[in-house]
Amino acid sequence: MYRDLREFIGLVGEMGLLRHVEGADAYLEIGGITEVAASRPESPMLLFDSIVGYPRGFRVLTNATFNIRMAALALGLDPDLSPLDALKAWKVKSGRTKPIPPVVVKHAGFLENTMRGPEVDLDRFPVPHWREHDGGPYIGTSALVVTRDQQNEWTNTAIYRVQKHSKNRVTVQFDHRGRHGYMIAQKYWDVGKPCPIAIAIGEDPSLFFAAIEPVPAGKTEYENAGGLKGTPIEVYPGPETGILVPAYCEIVLEGLLLPPDQQTLLEGPIGEFTGYYAGEPKPCPVVEVTAVHHRNDPILYGAPPLKPPRGAHFGPFRAARLWNVLEAAGITDIVGVWPHLSSLMIVIALQQRYAGHAKRAGLVAAANAYMGRLVVVVDEDIDPSSLEDVMWAVATRCEASESIDIVRNAWSSHLDPRISPDEKSRGVTTHSKLIIEACRPFAWKDQFPRPTAMSPDAARRITAKWSRALDGGSNRPDLGAG
Ligand SMILES: Cc1cc2nc3c(=O)[nH]c(=O)nc-3n(C[C@H](O)[C@H](O)[C@H](O)COP(=O)(O)O)c2cc1C
Structure with missing residues (x-):
């Protein structure tokens, strides 16, 4: 090194x-x-x-x-x-x-x-x-x-x-x-x-x-x-x-x-x-x-703080600590934890095993997310590092009247821009956290409509076989790619 x-x-x-x-x-x-x-x-x-x-x-x-x-x-x-x-x-x-x-x-x-x-x-x-x-x-x-x-x-x-x-x-x-x-x-x-x-x-x-x-x-x-x-x-x-x-x-x-x-x-x-x-x-x-x-x-x-998502030092790697905290709290089947917007938003991807699994993960993450206002829990098929994928899950799997919770008076900081001047002058450093369950509802998850997109494996096979054609180098499949 x-x-x-x-x-x-x-x-x-x-x-x-x-x-x-x-x-x-x-x-x-x-x-x-x-x-x-x-x-x-x-x-x-x-x-x-x-x-x-x-x-x-x-x-x-x-x-x-x-x-x-x-x-x-x-x-x-x-x-x-x-x-x-x-x-x-x-x-x-x-x-x-x-x-x-x-x-x-x-x-x-x-x-x-x-x-x-x-x-x-x-x-x-x-x-x-x-x-x-x-x-x-x-x-x-x-x-x-x-x-x-x-x-x-x-x-x-x-x-x-x-x-x-x-x-x-x-x-x-x-x-x-x-x-x-x-x-x-x-x-x-x-x-x-x-x-x-x-x-x-x-x-x-x-x-x-x-x-x-x-x-x-x-x-x-x-x-x-x-x-x-x-x-x-x-x-x-x-x-x-x-x-x-x-x-x-x-x-x-x-x-x-x-x-x-x-x-x-x-x-x-x-x-x-x-x-x-x-x-x-x-x-x-x-x-x-x-x-x-x-x-x-x-x-x-020098490392001046920058407007998110630009200023996230060490990219997503500091989220490993939160992932460990979730596991130590007994949350199983996590496939990814991703900090977006310099950790002001946390996404957890997991394979739901039981009713309340996703909520449990969201609550533990919310309790441990310093200044993080937004916690989103998604299913295992969603890439937590892709904001587009995450927002697709939010837009299609989250019923707002059922799947959103607000935790009040939670951990934040005097750096929080949304604490009012009056509250700040009284020493208030808390905010509320929004937990969004953007998962298929556990009770009927097996009946949830099948996604149209191909699996990551299928996409990889297509890419290997057809990338020359897609890149403009040939109009034939690359037969060597299997
Ligand atoms: C880029 C960056 C700048 C920081 N600036 C400060 C700062 O000005 N004051 C501060 O108290 N903590 C700041 N922190 C947080 C501390 O460095 C961090 O919490 C550290 O673990 C504190 O160490 P200590 O427990 O030995 O005090 C900053 C963190 C980062 C990533």
């Missing part, structure tokens, strides 16, 4: 999915090109160089994990699998993966260049101001925020967004106080101390994945990333803080996360993954950056 982000970029290049862009502006243009490219069917990876106002070599990378083939590659899967087969493969692989502790190495790529104290100057990097209504430039939209507890027994890494405010000041945005990074910092702040912090930018995608998946408090995400790659993550202690950071990430900021009663700065807003802005700027904890290290020709990897 790839060793670092550079090797991953090389592999994506070999797949023909890398585009080089020269001469773009970090102010709005990189963000704009990223959004337009993510809207294309192949959603290519973009490597920006010769950015307006910056020396050649100071690069920005975007769209690294949206395309399902790239996401598969990042997780060590065969990128040529069909989307549903790739998800199944990940479900199996992730179930077998065991954590592998990181290894401390003697050299670090990021030590090729260092700025310390008064030399620290974040203006040297082309930090994108992604969109017009964002509150400022963001140096971290996919950066690992690394903290270490006071007893030095737990290193936590997570993706929290990082806004750049000046040459040596950034903010870290914690969604809530239960974030592990916040909990670690709180213990320093409680005794009046700043919390040492490292921000690793341009980490490899296994680390990005591990940092967004839930990991119990006290465990380090480096172990999960190592498990995913099948080899230990190479880490190196930051020279200022001693915090272990990936040795081959591109840029490292080290510094102190100041107690909020000493200093905060107004942060945000940033366009969110729902496709909306969630609110006004808020005061956030500040990092005083005391050292910056970077590789030669550094790559600032």
Whole structure:
């Protein structure tokens, strides 16, 4: 597997999915090109160089994990699998993966260049101001925020967004106080101390994945990333803080996360993954950056949230967790679980075995779908990854008066655009979830009209035999295709 982000970029290049862009502006243009490219069917990876106002070599990378083939590659899967087969493969692989502790190495790529104290100057990097209504430039939209507890027994890494405010000041945005990074910092702040912090930018995608998946408090995400790659993550202690950071990430900021009663700065807003802005700027904890290290020709990897379905990091693969939850709850015969619209809509395909089977699956999924307003359950003949197929099932198998349920006051977030300003000001973060059973009614499913479409196997046989004629290459069957 790839060793670092550079090797991953090389592999994506070999797949023909890398585009080089020269001469773009970090102010709005990189963000704009990223959004337009993510809207294309192949959603290519973009490597920006010769950015307006910056020396050649100071690069920005975007769209690294949206395309399902790239996401598969990042997780060590065969990128040529069909989307549903790739998800199944990940479900199996992730179930077998065991954590592998990181290894401390003697050299670090990021030590090729260092700025310390008064030399620290974040203006040297082309930090994108992604969109017009964002509150400022963001140096971290996919950066690992690394903290270490006071007893030095737990290193936590997570993706929290990082806004750049000046040459040596950034903010870290914690969604809530239960974030592990916040909990670690709180213990320093409680005794009046700043919390040492490292921000690793341009980490490899296994680390990005591990940092967004839930990991119990006290465990380090480096172990999960190592498990995913099948080899230990190479880490190196930051020279200022001693915090272990990936040795081959591109840029490292080290510094102190100041107690909020000493200093905060107004942060945000940033366009969110729902496709909306969630609110006004808020005061956030500040990092005083005391050292910056970077590789030669550094790559600032950015992953700005985009309007769904564009911004789904790692495509459908994070849904394997929900699939496992459904199975752990005793739901059998699931043939697919698919997150649409950046997981705001979940589809479960299953073979109904008993009355209430589909409803049971829908309820468990609804209880576990963070911010997911829509849960749709379909039969096994529907491809859950195809919105057209799913909507055909909804339009033909769901009787609205019988097959729709609403679960009220369910799990959402302050990012939810449909919670009213008044409710938000009262701290409401719940919404209702719609469960649509788009299955043949269990009681008479065997009498449900037969679908006209041929089976996937029959379609495959026809394609093999007649594809030359259909592609315009011949008007005869390909007899070799059987
Ligand atoms: C692209 C992306 C950006 C994220 N940004 C934030 C953020 O700004 N603040 C936050 O608290 N969580 C954010 N998250 C969610 C956390 O990274 C995620 O819940 C993580 O598991 C939290 O780790 P922790 O349990 O160690 O705190 C983001 C997730 C993704 C996928």
